[in-house]
Amino acid sequence: MKLRLINKKDNNDYKTVRVGNIEIGGEQLIMMxxxxxxxxxxxxxxxxxxxxxxxxxxxRGGAFKPRTSPYSFQGLGEEGLEILKEVGEHYQLPVISEVMDPRDVEMISRYVDVIQIGTRNMQNFSLLKEAGRANKPILLKRGMAATIEDWLMAAEYIAAEGNQDIILCERGIRTFENYTRNTLDIAAVPIIKSLTYLPIIVDPSHGTGRRELVAPMAKAAIAAGVDGLMVEIHPSPCDALSDGPQSLELPEFADLMVETQELHKMIKNVHYLK
Amino acid sequence: MKLRLINKKDNNDYKTVRVGNIEIGGEQLIMMxxxxxxxxxxxxxxxxxxxxxxxxxxxRGGAFKPRTSPYSFQGLGEEGLEILKEVGEHYQLPVISEVMDPRDVEMISRYVDVIQIGTRNMQNFSLLKEAGRANKPILLKRGMAATIEDWLMAAEYIAAEGNQDIILCERGIRTFENYTRNTLDIAAVPIIKSLTYLPIIVDPSHGTGRRELVAPMAKAAIAAGVDGLMVEIHPSPCDALSDGPQSLELPEFADLMVETQELHKMIKNVHYLK
Amino acid sequence: MKLRLINKKDNNDYKTVRVGNIEIGGEQLIMMxxxxxxxxxxxxxxxxxxxxxxxxxxxRGGAFKPRTSPYSFQGLGEEGLEILKEVGEHYQLPVISEVMDPRDVEMISRYVDVIQIGTRNMQNFSLLKEAGRANKPILLKRGMAATIEDWLMAAEYIAAEGNQDIILCERGIRTFENYTRNTLDIAAVPIIKSLTYLPIIVDPSHGTGRRELVAPMAKAAIAAGVDGLMVEIHPSPCDALSDGPQSLELPEFADLMVETQELHKMIKNVHYLK
Amino acid sequence: MKLRLINKKDNNDYKTVRVGNIEIGGEQLIMMxxxxxxxxxxxxxxxxxxxxxxxxxxxRGGAFKPRTSPYSFQGLGEEGLEILKEVGEHYQLPVISEVMDPRDVEMISRYVDVIQIGTRNMQNFSLLKEAGRANKPILLKRGMAATIEDWLMAAEYIAAEGNQDIILCERGIRTFENYTRNTLDIAAVPIIKSLTYLPIIVDPSHGTGRRELVAPMAKAAIAAGVDGLMVEIHPSPCDALSDGPQSLELPEFADLMVETQELHKMIKNVHYLK
Incomplete structure (x- = not known):
């Protein structure tokens, strides 16, 4: 694997990506x-x-949705981004949303604090290059059939254009197992930590496709050394226009926050567990 | 699977895609x-x-190359398309080349007779939509982790924008087997034939990644009912800037042409083998 | 891959396995x-x-059935073998049946002409060793998660015990694609032909799990150079105690025989297609 | 999934498997x-x-080794079991070893406290049935291509013969990712906990194939709720006759013990993390 820019130079080589007041890859476990x-x-x-x-x-909130069917809800587009930005400002929360088209990178940059590149676009090299020229951090999800090497090389595309504010996101790979929507490859966390200095988060919602597995997999990722988590929540999952079965109800999310922060804190306090 | 436009209406519902004087999906086995x-x-x-x-x-010839590494040869770009067009006209051969960026669809349309969407972009929905607005036939390769359903839904995206001149191309999927670069899913041929009226071709070069397997897999695809083949050839495979190990030498291609046309003709002449 | 006994010594090194008057790996396409x-x-x-x-x-006919659930029909056991032997003799057809237990190898040898080792037992090394000591040809199915290398090494286990009358059988591997029961890896045919001198057959019934795909995949295998086919048939597939959806009706099998023999004959008659 | 014996009857339905003074599935994290x-x-x-x-x-220690090649070290057989038993008694440690042949179940039962059925034999139904008649607990590893459902059905085979002292062991599945030897499916832990009352352990050694990933994946499994771990260790991994690259050195194991017990204890002490 010939990484030139994002490879880890030594054991203590970790980069943090700053989003507003938040540092991803630092001491805190970041929850999106x-x-x-x-x-x-x-x-x-x-x-x-x-x-x-x-x-x-x-x-988080998707305005441009990569849906398998052209007849599924495709997202509200820029109107959605306006809502996201306004609501984020109201609650003083930085916001993240997905970009699917290289022509939209600049526009989306005006609304969001982090630009997400989704699993289906991990090797959309035009999009990666535009993201590399954006002045926003990029969250790069792993392709559902991407090896670790493919994934890091995709990050290298972004870095090669001048943007090293990259957050990697493991979200499950496609396997024969069909009980879960994807097979969440938790081993990616320590592997990524050993090969690159970039931070990594895990998305247990897409990684499992099942609400009841979000909490255990979130905790597994923390124990494996992850820098943050991205989870889907919804005020009324049954009515969600997309991904209802894997979305947490809001009180479930509150519980998850307590659990994950506590676990992360405990682990951090025991030096040999870090 | 809820196909609305590209689904097969009855057993005799087959569409041919015309490219110059050539019909893909008709009586002839088309060789790209x-x-x-x-x-x-x-x-x-x-x-x-x-x-x-x-x-x-x-x-065929790639001008924009989706390479895993940003440091690999990325293709000659528009200059390559000029060469392709000129050479194609000189030899009276229609030409096909890959588009990776929705912004390039119109430009590429001026140079090529068929626009290819590659495996990494099969769910690049912005690109699919632009391809749906192009006035050229689209060759849509199967994503390396795409189910048959995902693939047909991607074709439906193109069709939904008004372009039903779509050729599907099976090129292998990712599995645990590592003797071959991909596992060529020949069963996709009869499955596609039963679900949609669109023509399907097979790419045994990417499907196997090994020169010596191109001919046997080409013949397997023909026996399974394929409408055409796409193969990589090179005047000097060892010096190729990309995919040398799977490229046929030019005389090997001449042999393959004889074999595949003969096999196809023989099968066609026996009504119950068609 | 360090094969010692079953590796191919030169391009013309092919072994035939004799079963009664039949030669597998010879001029004829063998239908089981x-x-x-x-x-x-x-x-x-x-x-x-x-x-x-x-x-x-x-x-063919299974007397000992490897069923996922202990509560599914497990086969008639030795009583089934008696039926198989008697019926085979009546119609002068050699018979094949699966062995699942090393203790049964000798007993089964008294009833059948070929002993089958199924996909779930491909790395049941005790069974392989017993099969290597049997005086009957062995049909070794590929494990559903076995690489080509794993598979050939399993055959080497049989050969190492003294039995080189081995027929390999590709029957599909497990992948993320769920339209078919397995993904039939047709490329295994030419690969096996290049690495070992043993004959190879294909099982399109298990390889696809769908009746309507048996014929096209059988033909694909023939074009790829296979030595024979194994297909499931049933007088009344809907009433079958096992694998009904992939079993051909008897008249469908008669059609398949005509198609496959004709295709094989045509290919053999054109020297450069062989 | 039609489980009859090993299904979970209600949320508090957990079984412990007793081995000597040890309870697997109870309060302690069991280390093998x-x-x-x-x-x-x-x-x-x-x-x-x-x-x-x-x-x-x-x-743990293997006396009968399922090796891909017949020419690799096959284990010391019964002589190895004698050593294992003697050493186990000397150090007052219960012992576990793998059985590969139904004829060996009774013999192995005389030497070990837990009988292991390996990944390659998960659907060796003859072996499962014999294990079901043994008077020892069975550790059943997941097949490398087995779905969760296949795996539980295999356990049901053992239970159906009268032995419900079954410990499940997730050890990774085969996927396209080749950085690791297998993809460790940590989600199997909470899934198994929700479907059956049997205990589950994880084998991060085979699950990753890399020494440096054993500790992070062990911790991930604990956070996901596992009942125990099985890890490979060796006094001199470089000289190991099998699986050296994934074996921990003895001091590394001592560190792992401290880490895993501490993490497990911390999690247990916070009721909402359990």
């Missing part, structure tokens, strides 16, 4: 949460309130 | 061949001559 | 057919008659 | 450790001493 798709201002206000009150750090 | 990457005019002239003399139908 | 499970004498008589009349070569 | 293969009495004494001194609970 919000609905899969931005559906309305009310839905986002309720979600953001839950994120803020529970102590979450970043609000 | 050429180098992975356009490297020079000389290389393309030699390749095109070999394609033409052997009776091939369409000349 | 019969029901997944032996259910009754009537069922076997009807099946065997169909195999014989259509020109099939070997009768 | 030892070399992949029993090579000599000296090697086992050194390993057992390390296990005992570090506070490990069960000593």
């Amino acid at each position: 949460a919000g609905p899969c798709a931005i559906e309305s201002k009310e839905q986002m206000l309720a979600s953001a309130k839950a994120v803020k009150e529970a102590g979450g750090h970043i609000l | 061949a050429g180098p992975c990457a356009i490297e020079s005019k000389e290389q393309m002239l030699a390749s095109a001559k070999a394609v033409k003399e052997a009776g091939g139908h369409i000349l | 057919a019969g029901p997944c499970a032996i259910e009754s004498k009537e069922q076997m008589l009807a099946s065997a008659k169909a195999v014989k009349e259509a020109g099939g070569h070997i009768l | 450790a030892g070399p992949c293969a029993i090579e000599s009495k000296e090697q086992m004494l050194a390993s057992a001493k390390a296990v005992k001194e570090a506070g490990g609970h069960i000593l």
